[in-house]
Amino acid sequence: MIRIIRQKCRVLIDLYIREIISVVREYRLVCLRTFLKANIWRTTNMAFATNSKTRKIVDYLSEGRTLTAAQAQSRFGIKNMSAAMSSIRETVEAYGNWEVTKDTAKNGATKYGIVRA
Numbered sequence: 001m002i003r004i005i006r007q008k009c010r011v012l013i014d015l016y017i018r019e020i021i022s023v024v025r026e027y028r029l030v031c032l033r034t035f036l037k038a039n040i041w042r043t044t045n046m047a048f049a050t051n052s053k054t055r056k057i058v059d060y061l062s063e064g065r066t067l068t069a070a071q072a073q074s075r076f077g078i079k080n081m082s083a084a085m086s087s088i089r090e091t092v093e094a095y096g097n098w099e100v101t102k103d104t105a106k107n108g109a110t111k112y113g114i115v116r117a
Contacts, residue, residue, distance in 0.1 A: 048091070053078055058088055061114040066101075068109040085112050093117075 048055035053076045060075075061067060069081035078084050089100040092114060101113040 054084055054087060057084060058092070058114070061088075061112065064113075066103070066111040066113040068105060068111045070109065081110075081112070088114075 048058060056076050057067065057072065057078065067075075067081075069078075072078040072081045072084070085100060085102075092098040092100060096117055099115055099117045101115055103111050103113070105111045
């Protein structure tokens with residue numbers, strides 16, 4: 001009789017442990033997702049070297065400003081603005097918190113910006 005009770009207790013304990021492990025794993029995933037969403041800008045900034053031209057563009061655009069290819073060349077020495085923005089777009093839009101905008105200026109030049117999604 002005691003043996004049967006012990007077996008039933010072990011089965012129940014195993015079930016509870018599995019349930020607890022499942023809940024802990026799910027909680028960790030939720031915490032990780034929340035952490036990544038909250039810190040996406042810091043993570044994104046770390047993706048670019050501190051003094052790189054791309055990092056300077058991201059910092060400039062994150063202040064709510066826009067930038068054309070001519071302005072990027074004169075301010076930061078960027079020769080291929082569309083390639084730079086493609087790289088920035090790939091990194092910044094990875095988690096959906098930021099969005100790269102593309103608009104046409106009055107003179108017909110393409111101007112880029114970054115806004116929160």
